[in-house]
Amino acid sequence: MIDEQRNPRWLAVDILVKVSKGAYSNIELKNVIAESKLSQLDINLLTEIVYGVIQRKLTLEYYLSPFIQNKKVQDWVYQLLLSAEFQMIYLDRVPTRAIFNESIEIAKTKGHNGIRAFVTGVLHTMERKGFPKLDAIEDPKEFRSIKYSVAPWIIQQLDAQLGENKANQILASINQPARQTARINTQKITQAEAIQALNDQGYKASVSKVAEDGIIVANGSVARSQLFKNGSLTVQDESAMLVAETMQLKPGMTVLDACAAPGGKSTHIAQRLGKNDHILALDLHSKKVALIRSNAKRMGFANQIDAKVLDARKIGPIVKDDYFDRVLVDAPCSGIGLMRRKPEIRYEKALNDSENLHKIQLEILDAVAAKVKNNGIITYSTCTILKQENENTITEFLKLHPEFNLIQTQTQKQLKSLRKTPYLNIYPDDFESDGFFIACLQKRA
Template identity: 80%
Template sequence: MIDKQRNPRALAVDVLVKVNKGAYSNIELKNIIADSQLSQLDINLLTEIVYGVIQHKLTLDYFLSPFVEGKKVQDWVHQLLLTAVFQMVYLDRVPTRAIFNESIEIAKTEGHSGIRAFVTGVLHAMQRKGFPELDAIKDQKNYRSVKYSVAPWIIKELDAQLGESKTNRILASINQPARQAARINTQKITQVQAVDYLNAHEYKVIPSEVAEDGIVVSNGSVARSELFQNGSLTVQDESAMLVAEAMQLESGMTVLDACAAPGGKTTHIAQQVGENGHVLALDLHPKKVALIRTNAKRMGLNTQVEAKALDARKIDLLAEDNSFDRILVDAPCSGIGLIRRKPEIRYEKALTDSEKLHKIQLEILNAVAAKVKNNGIITYSTCTILKQENENTMTDFLKLHPEFELIQTSTKKQLKSSRTTPYLNIYPDDFESDGFFIACLQKRA
């Protein structure tokens, strides 16, 4: 019998079953780890298996299907077999014997003798016959979908918008591990000080080549560091750090962050407007508003951050026209740019989601448009790479609001400075960071 609280493979199956029912992988992993008795080594294996199985799901199902075809398999057994296939295909360092022994023991503990025998038979058949070749898939669209484990509609849209070559580079990149990045709180520490401190405390850290205040951590969890606990840094992807950089913020400004949770961009804005500035941070959900306040307090920025629960489309209830120097609309989106970090997105979303979100994005922009001062700037950002939610939203907004014009989106490190568009597209293969879209709209006097 296995002790599940000490067994990363058994816990991985539990997480995957819950994710298959609609739970978020990052939240389930966090909860399972907190309740377990795992060593750091086993936590790493658990995390690798969970994200690996979700990331490569279509590929793994293709490899597994000949061995379970025509058989009715319970979901937890299916997830158990997928974890075994993932380890066999992608984890060279794990001996096949260990994979088989652990998987069979889990089947024995969680099920009955018939399930144990079934799992044993499937595992040995896979070892004996080998997995089917991907080249056997003759339909090119289906081949790429299975190879990269991405829903066909996403590939079709990216092909149409970016071309097949760029799409293939993006698809290859999103199956690489996500980099761990953090942003320095410049009110408390410099980037050099943070890099030196973390490197002296068993982390491996380099300055970001993408964002001015960013660092990249390749060893250890930076969220457990002393610098995180005392508010000297916060965990944030490098692409997300570019949003506040693009806003052209100055000390003392009044800023509206219209869709603010969990507060990463809010605190970045607060750093730059300083103690004399003010940031009104809105979110629809009270629990998420509490998270914004917690993050601001941890970083010592709570005096300039005011967080309220409100749908940004109802901003008239809180603010007069011409109230803000800057407005950020980090809009609700499909999150296609986050596929590397949140792999379940690639299966859960549909093209109709982007079309519905486009309407919501436009409603938010329309609601806040009058609230920015003359010559002020609305910065619009998303963590998706689809034109339906990015360029198309900008085009439709400008048709309705000729008083605004698109101005050049600039970052501190002048990323993609030779591009021909005023807005900035960051794709997952560009800098190994999340996919992002950033546009700046200036209101004419």
């Protein structure tokens, strides 16, 4: 019999069903791992199956189609077959016998004899006949969509904006496993001390080549480490760490984080300011504001970060004009730059989402513009790689607000220092980190 709390394949199917109905893969995984009794090896397998199946969903569905044809299959049975197929094709180290035995046992336990027989038949037919060739797809657009498992509209936009070669490099990179990265809290620990402490605990930690305060961590979940629990570090992607780096922060500054949840960038700003400085951190939703406060407390910045429930577009009467030295607008966006880390994004979003978000981004920038002091800076960032939400938003804002200039975005490690644009585009294939856009807008005296 299968122990449901200890079986990574069973848990993977449960998570995949929830994600197929709209849940977020990273949140579901985090919750299941926290509540399960899995070993680290099984956590690794669970994570690999869940992300792998979602990342390669269109490819796997293409491979599965001839084996189930037009039969109506329950959601969990469909996800079970996709997960078995993923393991067979992409996980060389996992024996086919183990995949078959456990998948059939799950079918028997979750369903009935008819489902067990169906799953058994499909798996053995796959093994006997092999999978259909992608080369059989005649339409070039459909071929790339299924090969990379990305919605056609995203490929079309990337081709138009970046060229087919760069688009293909990005598309190939997002199906690789995401690295686990963390940001050290420089108020509590040095980078060298954090790396040494993690290595002593059995992790494999190394210096980030992207972000000044970043480290790369393997061999276990860093969120389970003592350093995470005591606020010496936090889990954050390297690209996201660049945002606070580019803000040109100094002790004594007044700072607004206009779209702050879950608080990663707010805490990064806090550790770069003086201990008596304050950040006003806003978010629309009370649950997300609670997350900001929780992160601030864990990392020792509860007294510095004032988290409030407020739509940044309504900040007008709340704060006087010319008040902030620095404003961060980490704007709501389509998240297309996160396709490696949150793979379901590539299937859920549509082009009109980007166009609608562009309007909201402009409204937020317009609302905060008057709150910036002369010579103050708005840092605008997104985790998307589409121009509609990046360059186009900045261009339109500058037309509406000629009192602002676009200035050079600079990181501590001088990333892409030879680029021709003042803003910074980080693509998923550049450094194996999330796709990000960062622009700095300075208000003229």
